[in-house]
Structure formats: structure tokens, C-alpha cells
Amino acid sequence: MNAELPSNITFLQRGVLHSNSILVHDDTSFVLFDTGYYTGAPALERTILERTGRTLGDLALIVNTHVHPDHTGGNAYLQERSGCDIVTSEIDGMLVESGDPVTLMRDWADLRCPAFQPSRTVRPGETLAFGGVEFTVVDGSGHSAGEVSFYAPRHKLLICGDLLWQAGFSNVVPLVEGVAGLARHERSLTGLKTLDVDIAIPGHGPPIVGREAVREGIDRTIETIRFLRSRRDRWATTSLKAFIVMHVLVEERVMRRDFVARCARSPWFREQAARFFPDDGAIALLDGLLDDLLTRRVLCAHEDGTLTSTLHA
Numbered sequence: 055m056n057a058e059l060p061s062n063i064t065f066l067q068r069g070v071l072h073s074n075s076i077l078v079h080d081d082t083s084f085v086l087f088d089t090g091y092y093t094g095a096p097a098l099e100r101t102i103l104e105r106t107g108r109t110l111g112d113l114a115l116i117v118n119t120h121v122h123p124d125h126t127g128g129n130a131y132l133q134e135r136s137g138c139d140i141v142t143s144e145i146d147g148m149l150v151e152s153g154d155p156v157t158l159m160r161d162w163a164d165l166r167c168p169a170f171q172p173s174r175t176v177r178p179g180e181t182l183a184f185g186g187v188e189f190t191v192v193d194g195s196g197h198s199a200g201e202v203s204f205y206a207p208r209h210k211l212l213i214c215g216d217l218l219w220q221a222g223f224s225n226v227v228p229l230v231e232g233v234a235g236l237a238r239h240e241r242s243l244t245g246l247k248t249l250d251v252d253i254a255i256p257g258h259g260p261p262i263v264g265r266e267a268v269r270e271g272i273d274r275t276i277e278t279i280r281f282l283r284s285r286r287d288r289w290a291t292t293s294l295k296a297f298i299v300m301h302v303l304v305e306e307r308v309m310r311r312d313f314v315a316r317c318a319r320s321p322w323f324r325e326q327a328a329r330f331f332p333d334d335g336a337i338a339l340l341d342g343l344l345d346d347l348l349t350r351r352v353l354c355a356h357e358d359g360t361l362t363s364t365l366h367a
């Protein structure tokens with residue numbers, strides 16, 4: 055895949071739980087876009103060394119597409135060992151400063167993110183240059199309010215976080231970003247159509263290679279957004295299922311009965327179920343969602359009553 059990328063850019067594709075990371079090198083140092091979930095930080099350090107020969111002493115800067123824990127979880131670990139700066143969007147800088155457990159997807163989502171502080175923030179329209187690659191910051195809001203993409207016009211390259219994936223839609227959490235989040239996500243995708251992109255590197259999954267494939271991906275995602283906007287029940291169940299899969303991946307293996315009881319008590323489930331499915335019992339709703347994930351083989355049930363995910367963490 056790296057054949058498609060400039061020689062001083064390394065793409066590290068990771069599993070579902072951890073965002074992908076992208077390195078941009080110059081002769082003596084490198085910049086890292088996104089750092090995965092915190093449990094994977096030591097593994098990311100090892101992968102960087104294996105793939106590029108770089109140690110964290112060479113890490114000059116972390117840049118985050120947005121501040122969800124699966125994109126920023128490694129920030130604190132990597133900064134501690136490198137003394138690097140951290141750049142987020144201006145809005146994300148404000149969110150981090152607020153410590154809000156809901157919009158940051160931390161306690162409310164039952165996810166962890168070791169504390170970090172951005173040293174600098176950027177706005178859409180500003181540029182960020184490193185290793186001979188000049189990136190323009192592009193509005194990517196929707197999936198999260200402060201999300202940004204990074205576009206390198208000379209290389210026709212886009213780092214697009216959770217705005218655009220090759221397969222599927224990253225989702226907008228209904229109770230957090232609301233319908234306005236879906237609308238913003240569509241607007242951000244429409245904005246991408248004005249850019250000349252030959253390769254888009256998403257926050258999860260493989261790169262999207264070729265102008266046509268990027269276009270198709272944008273159109274497909276907009277269709278999904280419009281469908282979800284018209285079907286609030288499907289929007290909510292899609293989001294709840296994404297949380298369930300994420301938590302199975304975090305815990306690796308869960309006892310189904312205990313897991314259902316834990317989810318039923320968690321704010322991400324309780325509050326969204328109360329809003330979107332007020333007439334359904336929590337346990338029945340969770341069992342239905344789990345059964346659907348089992349039917350689709352996203353989850354796998356074992357004889358001892360445990361569940362695992364078929365997806366690679």
C-alpha cells in the first residue's frame with residue numbers, strides 16, 4: 055500500500071479498537087497522526103520501531119484527527135517518552151480542556167483515555183508542514199464536533215480520520231452529536247468532493263485508493279447518513295451495536311450474562327435506550343442487539359457462556 059504514498063509517509067493499519075496511525079518523516083524526526091486506544095500504546099511504539107526504525111526520541115509531534123479515546127489513547131504514553139507536542143483542532147482543544155466525559159466519549163462511554171493537553175490547536179484553512187509535505191486543515195466535523203481532516207494537495211493525499219472509511223460509516227452517536235451531527239457529517243463529506251484526492255487514509259480500515267473510489271465512498275456514506283436520518287430506530291441500534299462491539303473488543307472475552315447486566319447500567323446504554331426505545335426493557339433490548347451481532351457473525355458465542363468478537367482488535 056505504501057507504494058501509493060510518498061516515501062516519507064508510513065501507514066500503520068491497526069485493528070478495529072485502535073485507530074490507524076500515519077507517520078510523516080523528515081531526516082531526523084517524525085510526526086504521528088492519531089495514536090489508538092491506550093491499551094495498544096506499547097504495541098504502537100514497537101510497531102513504529104519495527105516498520106520504520108524510529109524510536110520515540112524522534113517523535114516531534116502528535117496530530118489528532120479528533121479526540122475520541124481510540125484516536126488519542128496513546129497520546130499521554132507517547133508524549134511522556136518523547137516530550138513531543140500535541141496538535142488538535144481548536145474545538146477539540148476546548149473539549150479536552152472541559153474534560154466533558156460525554157462529548158469526549160470517556161466515562162459516559164465506559165472508555166478510558168489517559169489525560170493529555172494539546173500544546174497547539176489548528177483551525178480549518180490553516181496549514182501544517184512537515185518533511186516536505188504541506189497539509190491544509192479541512193473541516194471534518196460530524197462524527198465528532200471538532201473533527202478535522204488533513205489534505206496534502208501536492209500529493210493528492212487526505213488523512214480523513216472517521217469522516218470517511220472504505221467500508222461502512224463511522225457513525226454519529228445520536229445522544230451526543232444529535233441530528234446536527236449527521237447533517238454536519240454530510241456537509242463535511244460534500245466538502246471533500248471539492249478536493250483532488252488520489253488516496254484517502256481513514257482512521258480505521260484500509261486506504262481508499264483512486265479518485266473514483268474516493269468519490270464512490272463519499273456518495274455511499276452520504277446515502278447511509280440520509281437513511282439513518284430518516285430511520286431514528288436504525289440509527290440508534292447501529293450506534294448501540296457499535297458500543298457493544300467496542301466493549302467486547304476492550305475486554306477481549308465477556309461472560310454474556312454479566313456483560314448484559316453491565317451494559318444495562320452504563321450511561322451510554324441507559325440514556326440512549328431511554329431516549330430511543332422507552333418502551334423496551336433494557337435486558338430484552340440488549341439480548342436482541344447481541345443476537346443480531348451473533349447472526350451477523352460480528353460476535354461469536356462459546357459453550358462456556360462467553361462472547362468474543364470475530365473482528366481484530
Ligand SMILES: [Zn+2]
Binds near residue numbers: 125198216
Ligand atoms: Zn471517533
